[in-house]
Amino acid sequence: MADIPATPPVLRLEGVRRSFGIGTDVEIEILHGIDLVIEQGEFCALIGPSGSGKSTLLNIIGLLDRATAGKVFIMGADTDSLADAELTRLRSRRIGFVFQNALLIPAFTALENVMMPQLVDRGWPDEAMRRNAESLLGRVGLAARKDNLANAMSGGQQQRVAIARALAMNPALILADEPTGNLDTKSAESVLALMREVNLANRTTFLIVTHNMELARQTDRIIEVVDGRISTGTNTPLLPAVA
Amino acid sequence: MNPLLPFEWIAAVRFLKEGRAQTLLTVVGASVGVAVVVFMSALLLAVQANIFTRILSTQPHIAISPPKDEARPLRDPRIAGEIATIQAPAQKLRSIDQWQKIRALLQSIPDVTVVSPSVSGAAFAVRGDASKAITLSGIESEPFYKIVNLPEKIISGSARLAANDMLVGSQLAINLGVGLGEKIHIRSATGIDEIYTISGIFDLGNRGANERSVFVPLRAAQNLLGLQGGANALDINVADPMTAESMALRMAAETGLQADSWIKTFDQLFTSLRTQTAANRAIQFFVGLAVALGIASVLVVSVVQRSKEIGILRAMGASRGQILRIFLLQGAIVGLLGSIVGSALGAGFVQLWRIFARNPDGTPFFVITLAPGLFLIAGLVATLTGLLAALMPAISASRLNPVEAIRG
Ligand SMILES: Nc1ncnc2c1ncn2[C@@H]1O[C@H](COP(=O)(O)OP(=O)(O)OP(=O)(O)O)[C@@H](O)[C@H]1O
Ligand SMILES: [Mg+2]
Numbered sequence: 001m002a003d004i005p006a007t008p009p010v011l012r013l014e015g016v017r018r019s020f021g022i023g024t025d026v027e028i029e030i031l032h033g034i035d036l037v038i039e040q041g042e043f044c045a046l047i048g049p050s051g052s053g054k055s056t057l058l059n060i061i062g063l064l065d066r067a068t069a070g071k072v073f074i075m076g077a078d079t080d081s082l083a084d085a086e087l088t089r090l091r092s093r094r095i096g097f098v099f100q101n102a103l104l105i106p107a108f109t110a111l112e113n114v115m116m117p118q119l120v121d122r123g124w125p126d127e128a129m130r131r132n133a134e135s136l137l138g139r140v141g142l143a144a145r146k147d148n149l150a151n152a153m154s155g156g157q158q159q160r161v162a163i164a165r166a167l168a169m170n171p172a173l174i175l176a177d178e179p180t181g182n183l184d185t186k187s188a189e190s191v192l193a194l195m196r197e198v199n200l201a202n203r204t205t206f207l208i209v210t211h212n213m214e215l216a217r218q219t220d221r222i223i224e225v226v227d228g229r230i231s232t233g234t235n236t237p238l239l240p241a242v243a
Numbered sequence: 244m245n246p247l248l249p250f251e252w253i254a255a256v257r258f259l260k261e262g263r264a265q266t267l268l269t270v271v272g273a274s275v276g277v278a279v280v281v282f283m284s285a286l287l288l289a290v291q292a293n294i295f296t297r298i299l300s301t302q303p304h305i306a307i308s309p310p311k312d313e314a315r316p317l318r319d320p321r322i323a324g325e326i327a328t329i330q331a332p333a334q335k336l337r338s339i340d341q342w343q344k345i346r347a348l349l350q351s352i353p354d355v356t357v358v359s360p361s362v363s364g365a366a367f368a369v370r371g372d373a374s375k376a377i378t379l380s381g382i383e384s385e386p387f388y389k390i391v392n393l394p395e396k397i398i399s400g401s402a403r404l405a406a407n408d409m410l411v412g413s414q415l416a417i418n419l420g421v422g423l424g425e426k427i428h429i430r431s432a433t434g435i436d437e438i439y440t441i442s443g444i445f446d447l448g449n450r451g452a453n454e455r456s457v458f459v460p461l462r463a464a465q466n467l468l469g470l471q472g473g474a475n476a477l478d479i480n481v482a483d484p485m486t487a488e489s490m491a492l493r494m495a496a497e498t499g500l501q502a503d504s505w506i507k508t509f510d511q512l513f514t515s516l517r518t519q520t521a522a523n524r525a526i527q528f529f530v531g532l533a534v535a536l537g538i539a540s541v542l543v544v545s546v547v548q549r550s551k552e553i554g555i556l557r558a559m560g561a562s563r564g565q566i567l568r569i570f571l572l573q574g575a576i577v578g579l580l581g582s583i584v585g586s587a588l589g590a591g592f593v594q595l596w597r598i599f600a601r602n603p604d605g606t607p608f609f610v611i612t613l614a615p616g617l618f619l620i621a622g623l624v625a626t627l628t629g630l631l632a633a634l635m636p637a638i639s640a641s642r643l644n645p646v647e648a649i650r651g
Pocket of ligand 1: 020021030048049050051052053054055056057
């Protein structure tokens with residue numbers, strides 16, 4: 001048998017730094033050189049004190065923001081050299097987002113919000129898109145709510161819609177910034193369970209920012225950011241990865 | 244979602260629908276602007292068209308006459324400069340040399356619709372003691388009526404001109420105390436005196452003309468005015484009256500005769516009409532500007548209000564171009580809707596004008612027509628205005644930093 005080339009990691013960070021207020025007298029470096037590798041199928045938590053730079057890091061990984069220095073590789077592709085339009089395409093095809101406040105678009109229904117990433121990517125709505133969105137809504141248990149306007153749903157429901165939306169393009173990596181931060185314990189548990197289910201079924205990689213240690217412990221790997229650095233010793237799985 | 248619309252349209256329409264009150268206000272603003280422009284343009288066009296038809300119903304587009312004797316300097320080659328000016332002789336009646344040939348030549352020019360020869364001169368209409376100065380015109384009725392539609396202006400009798408018939412203006416008939424079928428003497432400056440029967444009385448819509456004008460057959464006028472076989476004017480109509488001046492210049496060059504277009508004759512009128520048109524343009528421009536500023540300011544606010552949604556769309560993979568187009572489209576749609584509603588409103592104003600703007604006797608001041616082209620142009624300009632108005636807000640939307648927009 002020929003050697004199968006090793007698939008590149010979903011994410012590789014090399015010496016990522018991020019400063020704000022560059023060129024002003026309030027210039028401040030938030031990330032001080034982050035090295036991190038995440039392989040396909042990993043289910044990770046990103047923890048750390050408030051203000052430590054978790055969201056800043058997540059935005060850089062999600063190609064919404066650029067590092068001041070260092071390199072970001074998404075599935076082996078060096079994003080440093082990419083123009084805005086190419087970053088946008090890579091983001092659209094490879095990365096899904098789930099934010100703390102689900103951040104659905106209120107002018108659209110649940111179904112339409114889930115269709116949005118594909119609609120944006122292809123330019124015109126079609127039947128396949130609709131069916132895909134319907135099945136995703138079914139998967140997050142909201143098939144019956146598909147025609148509700150985004151605002152007319154509870155926080156937990158909205159977050160489920162947001163997860164369905166993040167899955168629409170079947171991305172390799174889903175970045176979730178405190179997805180359960182605004183939810184009660186029960187809803188938080190079920191949202192996490194949903195993400196785990198997707199992780200197992202699709203080998204989708206998850207990086208979940210959370211302040212909830214209980215929740216973090218249910219992931220395969222906890223990555224801790226302290227003062228803009230990955231704190232040593234946590235960059236290893238705490239629990240054996242679920243096979 | 245409508246499968247026939249692309250993403251940008253879907254988003255633009257949704258955003259407009261969601262921002263109901265704002266959208267309504269801008270559409271109403273654009274509508275009022277379009278309505279004003281449509282109504283004013285229609286009114287102005289109608290006023291000008293009305294003036295033109297009035298003038299042209301009693302005027303040829305071009306009048307050809309023999310070259311004028313002009314004042315010219317008398318020079319002595321031995322002395323530099325002018326020693327005297329020979330005054331132009333009093334203009335006496337002269338025929339156009341070989342007018343039949345020239346008539347044929349003119350008729351062969353494309354766009355010349357009719358050439359009508361005539362003989363005109365001063366004369367007196369005499370009945371008993373009463374004697375009135377008149378302008379006597381000898382005409383060939385068939386071509387002449389294509390220029391001045393006398394049959395339409397006859398108020399009694401008919402426009403048919405037999406050998407000893409004459410047509411007189413209504414005021415002249417009153418002044419002389421004569422009616423249809425009665426006879427009067429026409430006496431020319433050369434002393435010739437003939438008797439004619441009034442076969443028709445007309446109203447040219449102008450007291451001066453009604454007081455002086457008398458029409459007789461061409462041959463009769465030739466005899467009376469001493470221009471046997473001659474014609475001292477060729478009246479011409481062309482396909483497009485607005486081209487009359489350039490055609491007149493061409494005819495003058497080709498024939499060596501005097502050719503005066505109605506545009507030259509009514510030069511002052513044209514200047515004032517041009518001023519009117521320019522003023523209308525300026526008003527349209529400022530109305531458009533006001534509408535554009537209205538749309539722009541609402542969209543600027545909308546971009547701020549929607550910055551979070553813009554950030555989400557960007558995180559979902561929407562490109563800057565897509566965001567730009569969503570907001571450009573909103574401007575264009577507002578402009579288009581405004582032009583549709585505004586055109587309807589403008590048409591309504593015109594209808595009201597038709598009902599209420601009437602003379603005391605109930606006849607309309609003049610006819611306003613609404614050309615479909617006007618709506619088309621209004622729609623196009625309004626849509627474009629909306630698009631341009633949206634440019635600045637759309638660019639700022641496309642440049643929003645998604646991270647800040649989402650955090651904000
Ligand atoms: N655009 C910016 N300009 C200046 N400072 C910024 C900017 N964005 C973030 N920061 C600063 O960077 C630091 C890290 O912010 P970040 O949002 O990444 O923290 P975090 O770890 O996500 O915190 P939390 O747990 O509260 O969400 C904070 O001190 C914040 O004030
Ligand atoms: Mg954060």
